[in-house]
Amino acid sequence: MKQPQDLRSFDSLREILGILRSPEGCPWDRAQTHKSMRDSLLEETYEVLEALDADDKDRFCGELGDLLLQIVFHAEMGSEAKEFDMGDVIEAINTKLIRRHPHVFGETKLSSSAEVLHNWEEIKKTERGHDKPMLSGVPKQLPALSYSQEIQGRVTRVGFDWKEDEGVLEKLAEEVAEYSSAPNALEKEKEFGDILFTLANYARRQGIDLESALRGANRRFYSRFEHMEELCRKTGRDIAKMSFAEQNELWQAAKRKENGE
Secondary structure, X not given: OXXXXXXXXXXXXXXXXXXXXXXXXXXXXXHOOOOOOHHHHHHHHHHHHHHHHOOOHHHHHHHHHHHHHHHHHHHHHHHHOOOOOHHHHHHHHHHHXXXXXXXXHOOOOOOOHHHHHHHHHHHHHHHHOOOOOHHHHOOOOOOHHHHHHHHHHHHHOOOOOOOOHHXXXXXXXXXXXXXXXXOOHHHHHHHHHHHHHHHHHHHHHOOOOHHHHHHHHHHHHHHHHHHHHHHHHHHOOOHHHOOHHHHHHHHHHHHHHHOOO
């Protein structure tokens, strides 16, 4: 089958998807549905974030392409089912961008990011209806840490926030104390959740994306432990039979390698 010539064209991507979904196309692609592609959409989103965190520009570009493929794929399936098409998707986001930026495309005067965010929330309130909860638009499928930061960030737009960072730190100390005095495992789990919630709030106030920070810590741990295992293989030692002090020596060696020492 003849392939499109201009591989930099968005229309070519749509054409390729149409071919893949056609009777003469790919059996796997034809078999997919919106629900069967759900996990792929989530996976590609995380791979974009991983490439972004790694500051790998080439990989980031490629992963954005994979994510775009998911969007176009869903639009193609929507078009086949007469639900919506790519034009509807693009029109919806263009309309939303114009509606939510009246200070750019209209007569509204806003001079700061804080004013923009406050006005944004007022517009969203109108969109969802004034009787609908403010936090209802936050997807509950988000990872718990991201969800925590998002809902706490949303309420700051109406002024529900600590005035100073010290207040959050005092709250954190309070939650730690409550965790320490919790009488049973169920209460400890509840209080530990409050600790994480407060940490998420403090990270948000410091401009730290908690999911990204934790992914970075996970990567560093993975790399360091992998180096520990490599050192053990080279010396014929079994890491499981080493004392904690010996393991810690390897850990410190892995950290030194990571720091280029």
